[in-house]
Amino acid sequence: MKHFVGIDLGGTELKIGIIDERGTILYKDAFKTDVSQSGPRMVEYMAQCARTVTERAGLALKDLTGIGIGSPGLLDPEKGQLKIVVNIPTLNDVYVAPEISRILGVPVYLDNDVNAMALGEMYYGAAKGYRDVICLTLGTGVGGGLIFEGALYRGASFTAGEIGHLSIDPDGLYCPCGNYGCLERYVGRDGIVTRAKSYLSKGMKSTIGDHLDNGEITPRAISKAAEAGDALAIEVLAETGKILGIAMASLTNVLNPQVFVIGGGIANAGDLILEPARRELKKRAYTIPAQAVQVLQAKLRNDAGIVGSASLAVSRS
């Protein structure tokens, strides 16, 4: 049995786990990241944590086929180099993959976290058995990962997959990226919350107020209210799904994928978002590609980071 380590690099913690080739997590742990550490110290620390997880799983470094690192921000997956890591600036420009590989003597692969998740979902999650996969993550931002014919597609400068910045309306909401009408502005966290607040400010009745997160309206609060039958919350999620469906219809026509996998915190609302999304997609897309495509909720959930990152190594094994 082969074994792979996945490192999910975050601004507050490293989530590290070890999986076998069936995708089963043998051991996982989280390690605080001290963002004041220098780049070289941070690399040492990441290597040390990976070694610790391996040992706690009862294995040795020689038992590892590879290590994958999933990171937010800009990076060069071919060189294994981080470029801009907003939350850990000391890692900017660090060749994290070859350096950890040198320390541990194990092949190390780096890619962005959404690409990692897309691979993880294809090998071990909702997209198992599919080869043309579009992965979307709904969170604060909206990310995307593209798999064509079984392999990640990264594009000319490794930035492919920015589905959150597909414009659905040329005169729509301004987006800080400089464009107008970006999908992210409507189905990202702020878009959803703003929509709910706008209805509430009109005096529409809702129980969302009973589900606040630390006094705040969040997508989670809206989801909880919707699950409890709140009509306004259900409507807000349905509109979110509908807008998602508008974008997915265009992607279906252009890319003719087998499956969309929808992950990220907001996707936990499940069919409250996904059913309206499926309906809108079917209404708008061409019949043949619309019939060929599934819209599925991501399966790996909280383990998406670890299993996805490890999958970067699986894909090279």
Add this chain to the structure above:
Amino acid sequence: MKHFVGIDLGGTELKIGIIDERGTILYKDAFKTDVSQSGPRMVEYMAQCARTVTERAGLALKDLTGIGIGSPGLLDPEKGQLKIVVNIPTLNDVYVAPEISRILGVPVYLDNDVNAMALGEMYYGAAKGYRDVICLTLGTGVGGGLIFEGALYRGASFTAGEIGHLSIDPDGLYCPCGNYGCLERYVGRDGIVTRAKSYLSKGMKSTIGDHLDNGEITPRAISKAAEAGDALAIEVLAETGKILGIAMASLTNVLNPQVFVIGGGIANAGDLILEPARRELKKRAYTIPAQAVQVLQAKLRNDAGIVGSASLAVSRS
């Protein structure tokens, strides 16, 4: 030197040519299609015409490495089967590639005409040296072909590339495909002509009337007027380019291509459309992928069909 035959299957004629591996056309000809012929007769005829072109080029069938057929409509490139050929319905469901291959004893490959053109432009045209290529054809409709990492991407049911049906506005113009705001409605032939007519109907001054095609306002008439300095015609083309740029900005964010190749009759207006398109793309797309991408006019022009179709065989050689 290898040789390849390209068959560009059209409703009124077959354009057939033979190229060498450098893309030089050795001989080409056009043959009337008699759409009343049965499917099997039509296949015999296509094979006979390919043989004729080969002989007129001073070659024999044994000198051919392969034959490519580019066709409009729905088809299955893996089986070499036409599915729905609107203008030649007797060819519906015919296994045209394996049947011609059986008759001539040469490998035969079938794909849609825009995919063929995209390959042709990559091997021998504007996209030479690039590997991530999005090809757009502006004509009556708006077609697209996608090349990722040097290979055609066809999608789950071989319909990938329908860029004309990327929606740029969810509440925009109704499209017969069932969606709203499809790119084709704005930058296809009818969209351009309607825009010009709408300005003219408001009494705006223009010399487009001096360039009519058989008494009709056409994109060619508008282009001619624009080339002669007509401000309204220039504006109509610039708006066309701007809308194209809106769609290309989204595609740049999602697919991070190296190059857009713009072909089809309307693209002959060149920079009158392409410069506004480039400006809009740069304004709207993320900086990194926007800097990575070129927007180029197609090069193969009238030979795109033949060279593109032959390129289907080149890609398998």
